[in-house]
Amino acid sequence: xxxxxxxxxHAGVSVSSVSNVLNGRSDQMRLATLERIRQAxxxxxxxxxxVAQQLKTxxxxxxxxxxxxxxxxxxxxxxxxxxxxxxxRQYRVLLGNTYRQEDEEQAFLEDMFAHGVQGVIxxxxxxERPHFANAARLGLVMVNYDSRMxxxxxxxxxxxDSVSMDNVAAGRMAAEHLIERGCRQLAFVTEAFLTISRAxxxxxxxxxxxxxxxxDNARVIEGKALAAYGDTEMTExxxxxxxxxxQQAPRPDGIVAINDALGIGLMAGLRDAGVxxxxxxxxxxxxxxxxxxxVHPALTSVMPPLTEMVAVMVERLLARIENPSITxxxxxxxxxxxxxxxxxxxxxx
Amino acid sequence: xxxxxxxxxHAGVSVSSVSNVLNGRSDQMRLATLERIRQAxxxxxxxxxxVAQQLKTxxxxxxxxxxxxxxxxxxxxxxxxxxxxxxxRQYRVLLGNTYRQEDEEQAFLEDMFAHGVQGVIxxxxxxERPHFANAARLGLVMVNYDSRMxxxxxxxxxxxDSVSMDNVAAGRMAAEHLIERGCRQLAFVTEAFLTISRAxxxxxxxxxxxxxxxxDNARVIEGKALAAYGDTEMTExxxxxxxxxxQQAPRPDGIVAINDALGIGLMAGLRDAGVxxxxxxxxxxxxxxxxxxxVHPALTSVMPPLTEMVAVMVERLLARIENPSITxxxxxxxxxxxxxxxxxxxxxx
DNA sequence: TTGAAAGCGGTACCAG
DNA sequence: CTGGTACCGCTTTCAA
Numbered sequence: 001x002x003x004x005x006x007x008x009x010h011a012g013v014s015v016s017s018v019s020n021v022l023n024g025r026s027d028q029m030r031l032a033t034l035e036r037i038r039q040a041x042x043x044x045x046x047x048x049x050x051v052a053q054q055l056k057t058x059x060x061x062x063x064x065x066x067x068x069x070x071x072x073x074x075x076x077x078x079x080x081x082x083x084x085x086x087x088x089r090q091y092r093v094l095l096g097n098t099y100r101q102e103d104e105e106q107a108f109l110e111d112m113f114a115h116g117v118q119g120v121i122x123x124x125x126x127x128e129r130p131h132f133a134n135a136a137r138l139g140l141v142m143v144n145y146d147s148r149m150x151x152x153x154x155x156x157x158x159x160x161d162s163v164s165m166d167n168v169a170a171g172r173m174a175a176e177h178l179i180e181r182g183c184r185q186l187a188f189v190t191e192a193f194l195t196i197s198r199a200x201x202x203x204x205x206x207x208x209x210x211x212x213x214x215x216d217n218a219r220v221i222e223g224k225a226l227a228a229y230g231d232t233e234m235t236e237x238x239x240x241x242x243x244x245x246x247q248q249a250p251r252p253d254g255i256v257a258i259n260d261a262l263g264i265g266l267m268a269g270l271r272d273a274g275v276x277x278x279x280x281x282x283x284x285x286x287x288x289x290x291x292x293x294x295v296h297p298a299l300t301s302v303m304p305p306l307t308e309m310v311a312v313m314v315e316r317l318l319a320r321i322e323n324p325s326i327t328x329x330x331x332x333x334x335x336x337x338x339x340x341x342x343x344x345x346x347x348x349x
Numbered sequence: 350x351x352x353x354x355x356x357x358x359h360a361g362v363s364v365s366s367v368s369n370v371l372n373g374r375s376d377q378m379r380l381a382t383l384e385r386i387r388q389a390x391x392x393x394x395x396x397x398x399x400v401a402q403q404l405k406t407x408x409x410x411x412x413x414x415x416x417x418x419x420x421x422x423x424x425x426x427x428x429x430x431x432x433x434x435x436x437x438r439q440y441r442v443l444l445g446n447t448y449r450q451e452d453e454e455q456a457f458l459e460d461m462f463a464h465g466v467q468g469v470i471x472x473x474x475x476x477e478r479p480h481f482a483n484a485a486r487l488g489l490v491m492v493n494y495d496s497r498m499x500x501x502x503x504x505x506x507x508x509x510d511s512v513s514m515d516n517v518a519a520g521r522m523a524a525e526h527l528i529e530r531g532c533r534q535l536a537f538v539t540e541a542f543l544t545i546s547r548a549x550x551x552x553x554x555x556x557x558x559x560x561x562x563x564x565d566n567a568r569v570i571e572g573k574a575l576a577a578y579g580d581t582e583m584t585e586x587x588x589x590x591x592x593x594x595x596q597q598a599p600r601p602d603g604i605v606a607i608n609d610a611l612g613i614g615l616m617a618g619l620r621d622a623g624v625x626x627x628x629x630x631x632x633x634x635x636x637x638x639x640x641x642x643x644v645h646p647a648l649t650s651v652m653p654p655l656t657e658m659v660a661v662m663v664e665r666l667l668a669r670i671e672n673p674s675i676t677x678x679x680x681x682x683x684x685x686x687x688x689x690x691x692x693x694x695x696x697x698x
Numbered sequence: 699t700t701g702a703a704a705g706c707g708g709t710a711c712c713a714g
Numbered sequence: 715c716t717g718g719t720a721c722c723g724c725t726t727t728c729a730a
Contacts, residue, residue, distance in 0.1 A: 001462070001487075003722095003723055003724085004723065004724060004725095005723080005724095013700075013701085014700060014701040014702075015701085015702090015723095015724080015725095016700070016701060016702080016725085016726080017699090017700060017701080018724095019724065019725060019726080020700090020725095022724085022725090023725080028699065029699070029700085030699065030700090033699080033700085047459060047462060047463050048463065048723085048724075049404075049463065049465070049722090049723050049724070050463040050464050050465070051400060051403050051404050051409075051464065051465045051722090051723080051724095052404055052706090052722070052723035052724040052725090053723080053724055053725075054400050054706095054724095055398075055400045055401055055404050055706050055707070055708090055722090055723080055724075056705085056706055056723080056724050056725050056726085057706085057724085057725070058706085060400075062443075062464075069429065070419065070425050070428050070429050070432070071422070071425050071426055071429050071639060073420070073422070073425075076419050076420050076422075076425045077420055079419050079444070080418065080419050080420050080446055083419070083444065083445070083446050084446075087456075092443055092444075092445070092460055092464065093443070093444050094411075094441055094442070094443055094444075095428070095432065095442050095443075095444045096432070096441070097429055097432050097433075107436075110396060111441055113350070113396060114396055114397070114398065114399040115399050115400065115411075115441065116398070116399070116400045138350075235643050261643075264643065265643075268645055271645070290420070291640060291643065293584075294584055294613060294614070294617060294640075294644065295644065295645075296617060296620060296621075296645075352706090352707055352708080353707060353708060353709095354707080354708095362716075362717085363716060363717040363718075364707095364708080364709090364717085364718090364719095365709085365710080365711095365716070365717060365718080365719095366715090366716060366717080367708095368708070368709055368710080369709095369710095369716090371708085371709090372709080372710095377715060377716095378715065378716085379715065379716090382715085382716080397707085397708075398706090398707050398708070399708095400706090400707080400708090401706070401707035401708040401709090401722090402707080402708055402709080403708095403722095404706090404707080404708075404722050404723065404724090405707080405708050405709050405710090405721080405722050406708085406709070406722085407722085
């Protein structure tokens with residue numbers, strides 16, 4: 001591995017000159033010198049040592065990505081997008097699975113400091129935990145994805161950016177789709193633990209229901225999952241909640257599931273009970289995980305515009321690393337409806 | 350961020366002493382000094398700068414993980430296990446999605462050098478591509494997971510470790526399970542592109558078939574996927590191949606799918622054609638992705654003992670970084686059968 | 699326009 | 715047992 005001195009010697013110039021071309025300050029340089037340096041780099045197959053650069057400049061060219069579990073397809077897709085966006089700007093991704101555990105999160109943040117990583121994307125974590133605020137105070141730039149803040153009291157003076165789908169709109173969009181397709185007895189099925197994004201989805205759901213004068217026919221059905229980070233648990237919960245749905249009188253004919261995994265479990269549970277989907281009951285999810293396409297009937301879902309969201313997250317992260325005085329902001333993205341086959345189409349025979 | 354000099358000053362000792370306790374060379378040290386240093390570290394909330402350590406020692410405390418696509422659940426699970434194993438040894442994981450593209454792989458390897466990463470786990474890639482051998486020559490330690498070598502001619506003098514499930518045994522185990530459960534018309538359904546692991550699975554399949562005198566009733570059914578790295582593609586291929594399966598005469602009553610994703614698509618396609626699973630046709634996959642549990646009927650599958658395999662991969666990686674003279678080896682792991690509900694149980698009524 | 703040299707935060711050798 | 719110091723590879727003044 002050749003180093004900058006080798007290149008300088010080989011080109012018969014000083015180290016500084018090589019450093020200058022490395023950093024794009026070759027405008028004032030004599031062309032012949034520039035050429036000689038370029039040549040030398042080529043011939044020695046020189047690649048600057050990022051570690052040394054980093055030690056000197058404090059710039060890591062790495063961003064951290066903290067996810068509850070990479071095995072959850074939503075986060076796998078997020079990770080791919082982040083990797084893509086980072087690569088486009090010559091950054092690499094340091095991944096951490098924290099299973100929503102405080103000690104893992106804490107350890108991950110400490111490692112980010114130790115590795116000189118200045119920016120981290122934090123997905124779906126309880127950002128009110130003190131170690132996040134603490135890390136922010138110590139200069140770590142963070143962008144939150146799909147916040148789980150328990151209250152929005154803090155919004156506006158958070159120490160990090162927040163990028164989410166407009167969950168109120170998503171809840172409304174889901175409910176409205178069901179209503180449009182002719183459903184009149186609506187239910188919102190969810191995990192009992194209330195996060196801000198869940199509260200927003202429910203809020204949107206009820207706002208649509210209200211607009212259509214269906215308030216008396218709408219309700220929330222909830223149950224408690226054993227663990228909240230896997231999809232298996234969500235699916236199991238959905239399956240369990242099928243019974244609860246069928247106990248309702250009058251029985252719902254349209255259901256919004258808080259996320260696709262739960263919706264898929266719910267469909268399985270309903271089917272086991274002899275219910276036909278969508279003929280007897282329509283189901284719509286929120287998330288649009290790849291699995292939605294593979295079940296039968298394929299699950300209609302409301303999806304976040306992930307690529308755009310990730311672009312903004314990475315952009316903000318790098319901008320705020322550059323210029324720490326930028327005030328953190330909140331970014332909301334409109335959801336999109338992906339129509340598949342789990343919602344009845346009354347226009348068809 | 351306090352540095353080692355701050356600690357030394359605070360404790361009234363020299364930098365070297367602090368460095369010594371940092372590196373566990375405190376045995377010869379006066380206890381009082383040790384204590385003072387410990388105290389100082391505490392009080393200043395000192396965390397050694399890994400970047401500086403790395404520049405000095407060349408040790409990165411990071412390992413690279415190259416996967417075709419993190420969105421493929423098999424690789425997501427692999428990634429989680431690698432992250433776990435790495436964490437247990439105080440390492441972090443640098444992730445790269447390369448979509449099996451040469452330029453992406455090449456760029457990833459170069460970045461590993463630039464970041465001072467000395468060990469990389471390479472999953473399911475075409476290891477005969479020259480940039481891998483080249484990276485090995487330049488000192489990068491690699492462990493291959495689930496090799497895609499087109500021929501085993503090179504085995505034994507490869508520049509990297511190779512860790513795989515015993516694919517012959519896996520193919521045999523799958524076929525034997527079907528036969529035991531009463532299937533007599535067997536088919537092996539696969540993607541047409543032949544990798545070594547695929548060839549081995551097919552070999553195992555036929556060896557079981559032969560042992561039971563069923564050779565005349567067994568065949569391979571294959572199709573070409575548009576892209577080979579995603580699961581969506583595999584699932585689509587499976588769906589497509591359902592028609593081909595149903596054209597066979599006599600119709601198969603037991604199918605081994607080259608991987609779970611394809612098996613899941615196949616089940617979807619068969620179901621759409623009115624075939625009941627497992628009553629009409631049994632399906633068994635190879636992989637055991639989390640999805641297998643979420644579809645209906647849940648997919649019986651042959652699984653690699655992933656946790657053990659990852660433990661070996663990480664162990665070998667770190668051992669060979671420590672001592673580059675260790676000869677690369679090949680490690681084969683026996684598969685396990687995970688019984689679910691996609692294979693008929695003739696013992697039940 | 700180019701070069702010399704200090705220093706980023708550690709490590710490790712050698713002296714005392 | 716502890717301290718002084720050269721050095722890892724690069725960036726960045728400051729001088730020439």
